[in-house]
Amino acid sequence: xxxxxxxxxxxxxxxxxxxxxxxxxxxxxxxxxxxxxxxxxxxxxxxxxxxxxxxxxxxxxxxxxxxxxxxxxxxxxxxxxxxxxxxxxxxxxxxxxxxxxxxxxxxxxxxxxxxxxxxxxxxxxxxxxxxxxxxxxxxxxxxxxxxxxxxxxxxxxxxxxxxxxxxxxxxxxxxxxxxxxxxxxxxxxxxxxxxxxxxxxxxxxxxxxxxxxxxxxx
Numbered sequence: 734x735x736x737x738x739x740x741x742x743x744x745x746x747x748x749x750x751x752x753x754x755x756x757x758x759x760x761x762x763x764x765x766x767x768x769x770x771x772x773x774x775x776x777x778x779x780x781x782x783x784x785x786x787x788x789x790x791x792x793x794x795x796x797x798x799x800x801x802x803x804x805x806x807x808x809x810x811x812x813x814x815x816x817x818x819x820x821x822x823x824x825x826x827x828x829x830x831x832x833x834x835x836x837x838x839x840x841x842x843x844x845x846x847x848x849x850x851x852x853x854x855x856x857x858x859x860x861x862x863x864x865x866x867x868x869x870x871x872x873x874x875x876x877x878x879x880x881x882x883x884x885x886x887x888x889x890x891x892x893x894x895x896x897x898x899x900x901x902x903x904x905x906x907x908x909x910x911x912x913x914x915x916x917x918x919x920x921x922x923x924x925x926x927x928x929x930x931x932x933x934x935x936x937x938x939x940x941x942x943x944x945x946x947x948x949x950x951x
């Protein structure tokens with residue numbers, strides 16, 4: 734009689750090794766794309782960075798375009814769920830007491846999220862989209878304005894409740910993004926230079942002060 738338990742025991746280890754190798758290639762691709770840009774980065778360079786044969790890379794991803802799509806999804810998609818949580822724990826939780834303080838909390842968390850470890854890769858993705866067709870195709874599946882819409886919804890609610898003087902909520906949300914994320918982007922040189930907590934606080938304080946002067950209740 735064949736011991737089926739014995740014959741199938743190694744399979745989970747092989748699957749685990751395959752997942753590790755796939756993650757290794759994705760990390761290497763992210764490193765190479767950030768460093769060299771999407772248009773210039775070759776499969777050979779990525780395989781060398783990952784310390785795998787080029788055929789191994791193709792075995793996992795099929796082709797370069799599929800690899801690009803997974804790198805883009807890994808860099809961009811998680812932001813949506815994280816940002817949704819951030820909004821609901823800060824400005825959506827406003828209790829009518831200290832709105833500027835809640836906006837400052839929101840701002841600090843938003844800036845930290847945009848300056849996390851994948852920030853440089855995200856800026857590279859957006860900057861290189863005009864140069865690489867596979868990158869443009871990958872980006873079409875990413876809703877890059879979801880964050881602005883989530884903020885706009887909350888600004889509109891605060892406006893209707895009389896806590897803010899907001900006419901065009903989406904325009905106000907875009908301006909808030911520029912005051913916070915745009916400024917942090919400039920200060921950190923597109924995520925290439927670390928922005929410490931004091932730097933983040935300074936960006937947020939300036940941005941929220943200006944935003945409240947423009948949209949605070951008169």
